[in-house]
Amino acid sequence: MKCRKCNGELVVKRSCRRVRLQCTSCKHEYQIHEVASDLDEKTSAILEQYTTIIYD
Ligand SMILES: [Zn+2]
Numbered sequence: 001m002k003c004r005k006c007n008g009e010l011v012v013k014r015s016c017r018r019v020r021l022q023c024t025s026c027k028h029e030y031q032i033h034e035v036a037s038d039l040d041e042k043t044s045a046i047l048e049q050y051t052t053i054i055y056d
Pocket residue numbers: 003004005006007008023024025026027028
């Protein structure tokens with residue numbers, strides 16, 4: 001999963017009841033719905049652990 005801005009690696013970041021994807025390079029945070037169409041299998045698998053969380 002790559003950052004759209006800098007091509008850095010995105011990691012799943014959980015805070016309270018929210019889940020974001022954050023770039024390890026430029027630190028930009030993406031909401032799930034922003035990158036939903038680009039989710040790869042690895043990231044999707046991680047997000048499946050958070051199915052009870054509301055994606056705002
Ligand atoms: Zn980035």
